[in-house]
Amino acid sequence: MEIKAIGCEPLSLKRVHIENGHTLKVYRETGGYKSLEKAFGMTQDAIIQEVKDSSLRGRGGAGFPTGMKWSFVPRDSPKPKYVVCNADESEPGSFKDRYLLERDPHALIEGMVIAGFALGASTGYIYYRGEYNYLIGVMDAALKEAREAGLLGENILGSGFSMDIHTHTGAGAYICGEETALLSSLEGFRGHPRMKPPFPAVEGLYACPTIVNNVETLTSVPQIIEMGGIAWRDLGTEKSGGTKLWSISGHVKKPGVYELPMGYADMEKFIMEDCGGMLRSDKKLKAVIPGGSSVYIMNAGQILGKGVTLDYEGLVEAGSMLGTGGMMVMDETVDIMESTKNLTEFYKHESCGWCTPCREGTDWLVKIFDRIAAGGGKPTDAQLLLDICDNIEGKSFCPLGDAAAWPIQSAIKQFPDDFKKWIAGKTNGNGAH
Amino acid sequence: MGAATPTSYTDQIVYTDEVAEFSPEVVEEMRSHLAKYPADRSRSALIPLLFVIQRERGYVDNAGVNFLARFLNLEVTDVWETATFYSMFNLRKVGRHHIQICKTLSCKIMGEPDITDHICSKLGIHPGETTVDGKFTVSLVECLGSCGTAPMMQIGFDYHEDLTIEKVDRILENCD
Numbered sequence: 058m059e060i061k062a063i064g065c066e067p068l069s070l071k072r073v074h075i076e077n078g079h080t081l082k083v084y085r086e087t088g089g090y091k092s093l094e095k096a097f098g099m100t101q102d103a104i105i106q107e108v109k110d111s112s113l114r115g116r117g118g119a120g121f122p123t124g125m126k127w128s129f130v131p132r133d134s135p136k137p138k139y140v141v142c143n144a145d146e147s148e149p150g151s152f153k154d155r156y157l158l159e160r161d162p163h164a165l166i167e168g169m170v171i172a173g174f175a176l177g178a179s180t181g182y183i184y185y186r187g188e189y190n191y192l193i194g195v196m197d198a199a200l201k202e203a204r205e206a207g208l209l210g211e212n213i214l215g216s217g218f219s220m221d222i223h224t225h226t227g228a229g230a231y232i233c234g235e236e237t238a239l240l241s242s243l244e245g246f247r248g249h250p251r252m253k254p255p256f257p258a259v260e261g262l263y264a265c266p267t268i269v270n271n272v273e274t275l276t277s278v279p280q281i282i283e284m285g286g287i288a289w290r291d292l293g294t295e296k297s298g299g300t301k302l303w304s305i306s307g308h309v310k311k312p313g314v315y316e317l318p319m320g321y322a323d324m325e326k327f328i329m330e331d332c333g334g335m336l337r338s339d340k341k342l343k344a345v346i347p348g349g350s351s352v353y354i355m356n357a358g359q360i361l362g363k364g365v366t367l368d369y370e371g372l373v374e375a376g377s378m379l380g381t382g383g384m385m386v387m388d389e390t391v392d393i394m395e396s397t398k399n400l401t402e403f404y405k406h407e408s409c410g411w412c413t414p415c416r417e418g419t420d421w422l423v424k425i426f427d428r429i430a431a432g433g434g435k436p437t438d439a440q441l442l443l444d445i446c447d448n449i450e451g452k453s454f455c456p457l458g459d460a461a462a463w464p465i466q467s468a469i470k471q472f473p474d475d476f477k478k479w480i481a482g483k484t485n486g487n488g489a490h
Numbered sequence: 491m492g493a494a495t496p497t498s499y500t501d502q503i504v505y506t507d508e509v510a511e512f513s514p515e516v517v518e519e520m521r522s523h524l525a526k527y528p529a530d531r532s533r534s535a536l537i538p539l540l541f542v543i544q545r546e547r548g549y550v551d552n553a554g555v556n557f558l559a560r561f562l563n564l565e566v567t568d569v570w571e572t573a574t575f576y577s578m579f580n581l582r583k584v585g586r587h588h589i590q591i592c593k594t595l596s597c598k599i600m601g602e603p604d605i606t607d608h609i610c611s612k613l614g615i616h617p618g619e620t621t622v623d624g625k626f627t628v629s630l631v632e633c634l635g636s637c638g639t640a641p642m643m644q645i646g647f648d649y650h651e652d653l654t655i656e657k658v659d660r661i662l663e664n665c666d
Contacts, residue, residue: 223526228576245533247575306637
């Protein structure tokens, strides 16, 4: 598996190949904690302004502007404030945060302390997905090093600011990547999402002002403070600032984690050249899910020769979304209705059961897929699936419902032939099964 | 009662008042988790502590749950409420080696079905079952965040990636 930057100097991936890059010694030797020192010499407003200027948008999938999120925190609130890192990476196709957590833990600590200082938060939690349990030891060791070096705890670097950070683990629930469900889980409850508003920035963890940011988002913060928000933004495009980590999997020769400047041109070159092209050279590209399983699937015709730029706007224009940047590449052997069934089973399993449209809807979608797969397809099934999707999309309590509907809606639209074959009981028989 | 298939694992739990006991070292470990959260928010430690129960007791059992309820000053039902939500908590005994094969899309198209078939036929069980000697349980699970090194599986907490049939054989041989 490849881990490298293309078209830019590695920023998020700066230390992943350096021996002992996870240690404080190497982190400091490579410029680490300089941004924190710089931040302590700035005002809280100035730090938030740099993050706003950077155009950094949440790297966990939703793409919400980070600086704006930070500005929603009522800093004069008498309540304690919290910075929570969302390390519940569980979007199918996404695996970038894992490598940051494993190989550059101090970058996350530094980003969280800068965020804590800017927002007046004295406690941080890193919420790991339970399956990443094996990574927590790396972070606990890094936190211990930071405490011993005065980079966490009381009066950090003589600034008068105090903060500590703790690791916490979930236990296998995709829904906990949704920020309010994550907070429910962090409080020891079932991972059910909460009504918004109030937003976590106002009433989050323990009903106190809380910022929840993805790992890659927070590790970008020291880069932004070091370079300045505008300079960081200009690595990418005006609306999609900076660089982005892409997780590539499926039928390419060189899957992996790639750091690209936002606005990278173009998607075809990325897949066919940078990622080594199709895994089996005699098989054609059929489909790509560009941003994790929750975004619209694209057919080859939407990509090849279309000059799709890899940024938020470019992928929307091309008919999908950037999401987490978890790109799944499929060649012509994959039956798209089989692959869509697979993802629908995922959403059914991960629906938290809180609201009816998502809980019942995903269950019925799987029942229909199962019936069709067993040879009982009917000509009206495409419309039936779309009707159910229509009754989930926009009507569920949290975005998981939308995420379950979009793969089906886009698959039926972009791959009508696969679906027709399926219903007629004539699958090509060599796809995902 | 008839012989209906249980609808969930919780149907099989025998609820008693038995309270598990743990060594001073384990209790100390549990206290170290509590120290991370505000004193009046000890329920936050529930999920990390359920993992300790699972490690010590083999699975999240009735006596372990009763212990946690006392330890955290919660109702027993509060603990079950959380424990039954999360897929990583085993509510019944599993094999010494819990093989969890990722079945989500990238693993699926990169060969998961062959890996699953091979493991299951080698062990003589279906997904969701445990070998009669109690050594292995096989589960199919959703995306484990290892799509670039698909197909993959997790045994206990250990990731095994870029699987081939030969690699799987070696891994299974090394399980004691």
